[in-house]
Amino acid sequence: MAGVVDAVEARGRLAFGPVAAGARLEGSKRWMKDVLVEADVPTARHGSFTQGQEEEALAFLATLPGLYVVKTDGLAAGKGVVVTESLAEAGDAVRAYLSGRAFGDAGRTLVIEEGLRGPELSLLVLCDGSTEGVPLAPAQDFKRIGDGDTGPNTGGMGAYSPVPFAGPELVDEVMAKAVGPTLAALRRRGVAYRGVLYAGLMLTPAGPKVLEYNVRFGDPECQVVVPRLASDLAVHCLEAARGRLETPVRFADEACVTVVLASEGYPASPRTGDRIDGIEAAEALDGVTVFHAGTRLADDGSLVTDGGRVLDVTAMGPTLAEARRRAYEAADRVSWPGRRLRRDIAERVA
Numbered sequence: 564m565a566g567v568v569d570a571v572e573a574r575g576r577l578a579f580g581p582v583a584a585g586a587r588l589e590g591s592k593r594w595m596k597d598v599l600v601e602a603d604v605p606t607a608r609h610g611s612f613t614q615g616q617e618e619e620a621l622a623f624l625a626t627l628p629g630l631y632v633v634k635t636d637g638l639a640a641g642k643g644v645v646v647t648e649s650l651a652e653a654g655d656a657v658r659a660y661l662s663g664r665a666f667g668d669a670g671r672t673l674v675i676e677e678g679l680r681g682p683e684l685s686l687l688v689l690c691d692g693s694t695e696g697v698p699l700a701p702a703q704d705f706k707r708i709g710d711g712d713t714g715p716n717t718g719g720m721g722a723y724s725p726v727p728f729a730g731p732e733l734v735d736e737v738m739a740k741a742v743g744p745t746l747a748a749l750r751r752r753g754v755a756y757r758g759v760l761y762a763g764l765m766l767t768p769a770g771p772k773v774l775e776y777n778v779r780f781g782d783p784e785c786q787v788v789v790p791r792l793a794s795d796l797a798v799h800c801l802e803a804a805r806g807r808l809e810t811p812v813r814f815a816d817e818a819c820v821t822v823v824l825a826s827e828g829y830p831a832s833p834r835t836g837d838r839i840d841g842i843e844a845a846e847a848l849d850g851v852t853v854f855h856a857g858t859r860l861a862d863d864g865s866l867v868t869d870g871g872r873v874l875d876v877t878a879m880g881p882t883l884a885e886a887r888r889r890a891y892e893a894a895d896r897v898s899w900p901g902r903r904l905r906r907d908i909a910e911r912v913a
C-alpha cells in the first residue's frame with residue numbers, strides 16, 4: 564500500500580508496480596498486464612520480452628494481425644510506445660529497445676501488443692482502498708503530435724470533457740468489467756489502493772478494453788476534469804486517503820477543453836529557452852486558465868519554455884463548441900518561436 568501511494572508522487576508516466584515503501588518507483592507495464600490478465604479485464608493480447616529474447620519477440624510480433632504496438636516496460640515520458648502497421652518498423656523498434664539503444668534500461672524489457680482500434684477514453688477513478696472506486700467524468704485525450712491523429716505518440720496534446728459518446732452506461736460497464744476486478748486483484752496482491760486510478764481505454768467494436776493504468780491524474784485529462792468538478796476535490800482526496808469516500812462527486816454541466824502548446828521539436832527533441840508572450844492576454848478571455856507544464860523564469864525574469872509540453876490553455880464554456888472556441892482564441896494569443904499545437908482538439912464532438 565505505502566509503495567503504491569509513493570507511485571502517485573513519482574511524477575511521469577508509469578504503470579504501477581509493487582514497490583517497497585520509500586523505494587524508487589519503477590513503472591512496469593509487464594506487471595500491470597499480469598494484473599489485468601489475472602483479473603480477467605478486457606485488454607490487448609500481449610507478450611513481454613527482455614534482453615536476449617529478440618528472436619522470440621520478433622516471432623511473437625509476426626503472429627499479430629496487422630497493427631503492432633511496442634512499449635518500453637519502464638518509464639519513457641509517454642514516448643516509449645510505437646504503434647505501427649508496418650511489421651518492419653515494429654521489428655526495428657524491438658531491436659532498438661532491447662539493445663538499450665532507444666531508451667536505455669527502460670527499454671531493455673518491453674511489451675508487445677496487438678493493436679486495438681477505436682476511440683480512446685480516459686477514466687479517472689478515486690479509490691479509497693476498497694474494491695469500489697468512484698469514477699470522475701470521462702475525458703478524451705489526443706495522443707499523437709499531428710492533426711488527424713498522425714505522427715508519433717506524445718504525452719497528450721489536448722483533451723476535453725464531457726465526452727458525448729461516454730454516457731453513464733459505458734462508465735458503469737468499465738467500472739464493472741475493468742476497474743472493480745482490477746482493484747480486487749490488487750487487494751489479492753496485498754495492495755489496498757488509495758488514490759487516483761487512471762484507466763486508459765480503447766472503445767473497440769468488441770467493447771471497452773484497457774490500454775493501460777496509471778496511478779495518478781492524467782495529463783492533460785486532469786486539466787479538463789478537475790475544473791468541471793462542482794464538489795470539493797480536497798474533500799474527496801482526504802476521504803480517499805482516510806479510506807472512506809463518502810461525499811458524492813458532482814460535476815458542472817459546463818464543458819472544458821484544453822489545448823497543449825508544445826515546443827519546436829517535440830516529442831523527439833524539444834527546444835527550450837524560447838521566450839513566451841501573451842499569457843495574460845489569453846487569461847483575460849472568459850473562462851480561460853493557462854496551466855504551466857514546462858516553463859521557467861530566465862535570469863532576466865522573463866518566462867521561457869523549459870520542456871516539450873509547455874502550457875495547457877484551458878477554457879470552460881456552456882458547450883463543448885464554445886469551450887473549444889475560447890480555448891483556441893486564447894491559445895492564439897500565446898506565442899514563442901516554434902510553438903506548436905494541434906488544431907483539431909475536440910473538433911469532431913464540438
Ligand code: AMP
Pocket residue numbers: 607632634641644646676677678679680683706716763774775
Ligand atoms: P500507453 O502508454 O500504454 O497508454 O500507450 C500510449 C498510447 O499508445 C495510447 O494512448 C494509445 O494511443 C496507443 N496504444 C497503446 N496501446 C495500444 C494498443 N494495444 N492498440 C492501439 N494503440 C495503443
Ligand code: GLY
Pocket residue numbers: 576704718719777780781782783784
Ligand atoms: N494523457 C495521458 C497520461 O497522462 O498518461
